[in-house]
Amino acid sequence: MKVLVAVKRVVDYNVKVRVKADNSGVDLANVKMSMNPFCEIAVEEAVRLKEKGVATEIVVVSIGPTTAQEQLRTALALGADRAILVESAEDLTSLAVAKLLKAVVDKEQPQLVILGKQAIDSDNNQTGQMLAALSGYGQGTFASKVEISGDSVAVTREIDGGAQTVSLKLPAIVTTDLRLNEPRYASLPNIMKAKKKPLEVLTPDALGVSTASTNKTVKVEAPAARSAGIKVKSVAELVEKLKNEAKVI
C-alpha cells in the first residue's frame, strides 16, 4: 500500500514571532524554520505503517518555497522513500494547497494520505478536510489511533467530549493529533542516506492548478498585551483579592 504524507515548512515552534512594523505579516527573516510538529507525527505514523509491513512505499510531499526541500530531506531521513516539492513562493491558502495535493493524489494514487491536523503558523485546520472533499474520500481528522484492516481504516479521533472511532473505506485521508505517536529523531546515517533519495520538483502550472484565493489578509497586528499583575504572599491574601478586588468568587 502506498502512503502519501504532506508536510509543511513553518516557523519553529520555539520561536516567539513578532509582527512586522508595517502590519503586513509576521517577521520571518532569520528565524529558525522546521517541519510543522503535526506533520512530524504524520511522517512517523507512515514510517510505523511501513515497519509493520502495511505500507510498501512512503511518498512525502510539500507545497512551498525551494527551501522546503530541507523539510522533505528530514522526512526522507525519517524513513520516507521519495519526495515531491510543488514549488511556490506565494503565500497559498489551505484550499490552494488542497487542490495541489489533489493533483498529486491523482498522479500517485495512494491508498492513504496522512497530514497534520493544522499548521502552527496559519492555525487554519482545513487542508486535510478540503483534500478529502476534493478527492471524494472519507476523512479521519484529529487521529489518536490508526488501524488498517483490509480495504478500510479505523481511525480513533480526539473530539471535544472524549474520543470517537470511525471506519473509512480506503483510499482515505487522516489528519494527526498530538497523541497519535511520538516522532523519532533521524540518525546520522539516515540523514546521509536521505541525500541520495529522489526528490522531484513540480510547479502548480505543471499540475494545471489555479491557486487563486477568495481571501485577502488586510493586516496583521500584535495581540493586545496582557500586563503582569501582582504577586500575593499567601493563599489568604489571594482569596481576599479574588473576593474583594476582582470580585470573581
Add this chain to the structure above:
Amino acid sequence: MTILVIAEHDNKVVAPATLNTVAAAAKIGGDIHVLVAGQGAGAVAEAAAKIAGVAKVLVADNAAYAHQLPENVAPLVAELGKGYSHILAAATSNGKNILPRVAAALDVDQISEIISVESADTFKRPIYAGNAIATVQSNAAVKVITVRATGFDPVAAEGGSAAVEAVAAAHDAGISSFVGEELAKSDRPELTAAKIVVSGGRGMQNGDNFKHLYALADKLGAAVGASRAAVDAGFVPNDMQVGQTGKIVAPQLYIAVGISGAIQHLAGMKDSKVIVAINKDEEAPIFQVADYGLVADLFEAIPELEKLV
C-alpha cells in the same frame, strides 16, 4: 443577506457554542437560519427555534446525519448553503471537521476561528498561536466561517419563535461509518462554558493528584482543565487539554496550578478575565500573564485555598 448557522448538538440538546455562533451571525447582520442535521433531533430543532434572533430552523433528519459524519453532512450543508451569504459553525471539533469540507465543495477559502466581525466581509482571527491577529477579507459568494466561541458573548437561548422547516435532502456518501465513542462523564460544568476553570500542569506530578483540583473545582462550581504536558504525560484525558490545539477557554476566573505557561497553553486561556497562577517556580512564564501570582507549593496551597473559598 441571509446567514446559515450550523447547530452544534448531540441529537438531544443544543450545545452552548451554537449561541455564540448565532451572536457572530447577528454581528454580521441579516436574517439568521439554523440548520439542525441529525437523527431524531426534534428536541434540538425546538430549542433552536427559541434562540433569540433566529428567523428559521431547517431540520434534516436522517440516519446518515446521526453521528455528524462529515462525508454525509458536508454535501448537505454545501447544497443548502449555496443560497446564503455566509455559512457559520462553531470552531468545535465537529465544526472544524465539517466546515472545510463544505468550503472546498463550494470552491471558496474558509476563514477559521474568527474572534471579531469587522464588517460583513472582514473578520479578525488569531494566527501563530495567538501571537498575531490577522484581519482577513473575503470576496467569496458564500463566506464559510468557523467562530471561536470565546470571541462572542452568547445570545439568549430563549425568546425567539422561529419557523421550523423539514429538509428532505439525504446524502449518504457510503464511505464512512460510525464505530463508537467514549465520552467523558462529568457532573462539573463543560470546560468551554464554565465561569471558573481550574487547570493543572506537569507540576501535578500524576493523575491521582488531580483529586485536589477536583475538590477545589467542586467548591467553586468550576470546570477542570489541563496543560498539554499533563495530558501527554497521561495524567488526564485529552478532552481536558486547554491550549492552541486543545480547547480555547475565556472564563471569568482561570486558576493555573503547576503550569509553567508554554506559548501554546497561553493561546488557549489568555483571554480569561482574571488569571491566577500558582507555581513554586517564580520564574515561570505563566506569571507574566497572571493577574494574581502565588509562588508556593501547590500541594500546600490548593487544600488551603479549598478551605478558604
